[in-house]
Amino acid sequence: MPLENFILNRLKGCVLVKFRKSPPNIVKLRFEKELEYQVWGNHLLRLTWTFVAMVMMVELAIFAFKKLNGGAENTEEYLLIYIAAPTLISVSILAVTHAVSRRLLARGQYSTQAYLYLFCLSLLCFMLALAHNAVPVVYVIFIFPVLLALIYIDDKLLRGVFCLNFFLYLLYIGGLYLAYGHTQWIRKPDFVNVLTAAALILAGYMSAKMSLRRQNSLVYSIICAHELTKMDSFTGLYNHAAFYEKLSARIQEYHQSFRPFSLIVMDIDDFKQVNDQNGHDAGDKIIMTLVSCIKANLREDEIACRYGGEEFTIVTNRVPDEDFALAESIRRSFEEAARRIGHQPSATVSIGIARYDAKRFGARRQFFSAADEALYAAKRSGKNHTLVWREDISVFNIQRT
Secondary structure, rough: OOHHHHHHHHHHOOEEEEOOOOOOOOOOEOOOOHHHHHHHHHHHHHHHHHHHHHOOOOOOHHHHHHHHOOOOOHHHHHHHHHHHHHHHHHHHHHHHHHHHHHHHHHOHHHHHHHHHHHHHHHHHOOOOOOHHHOOOOHHHHHHHHHHHHHHHHHHHHHHHHHHHHHHHHHHHHHHHHHHHHOOOOOOOHHHHHHHHHHHHHHHHHHHHHHHHHHHHHHHHHHHHHHOOEEEOOOOOOOOHHHHHHHHHHHHHHHHOOOOEEEEEEEOOOOHHHHHHHOOOOHHHHHHHHHHHHHHOOOOOEEEEEEEEEEEEEEEEOOOOOOOHHHHHHHHHHHHHHHHHHHEEEEOOOEEEEEEEHHHHOHHHHHHHHHHHHHHHHHHOOOOOEOOOOOOOHOOOOOOOO
């Protein structure tokens, strides 16, 4: 689907945060704007420089046309008011903006940089409107930065830019009324034109806001649909494919932050016998009982997946011993819950844990294999155990309570 691919590529900085207490198909879209702000900020800065250059060339063209046709304007005054002064001020604003933006970029303050660029553009529009105050149509130029703010897909930024430009518009109109009569190049604004321009600016903002909401709704729907392909429809946990994606992401994060994490792999003991003796409905009930125990023990930053059948995985940031305590809590609560629902003998689960070590586990498959090896060592030891992987796993020391 071209549209879906386009939007997914357009939003490479997006992060999907799943609410643990919400249904599995409910996700919240949150934008990580660093790359997005930087790319669009560079485009906006180039656009602003182009805008200043085009205005200067248009002014020169108008001046040349009027002189060729016997225009009555004073040459020095025209060059000063309409070309030299606006261009000098505009270039100064852009130079300061460029210098400040480089510092913000070095500090990683990309969102602040976006505000700075749009503030700079708003000031340039103010300068252009002031220089051409005799032309009523120039009043609506204040909507230009508001429409450009749409590229960031940020409602807060859009609202801030609108408030800034509407304030500048009111300041501009008020300044024209106060300065009228004190200088000949200031024209008194017509009240109807002032109200019309204000209405157009407000209408432009409302249209931009509706467009932004529609865009966010479309993106949200597509990302939700994309995320659903990673979910196990029966349990509401992440599926097999999503597990390896999440594990790879966590390994990459480890190499950047060196924050320790563990992988827990668990498998319901003798699950085939449960299905054979009690039927698949009973087996499904046992699976959902384990899923409930897993969800009840997880933190918001932990990821649970259904690896396949009756096997489940958890990626946790808990430190050693705490990861073991988590696994034991799930094991005990599941055993008790299975007993309460009348399953005799009580269903149990065996669990293996591997703690990530970059020197030992180069790839995700090796890391998973270690946790899986610990799981099956726990099963060989008599089942209903939790075992932490170690290099001498063949002569393991069972941790049991």
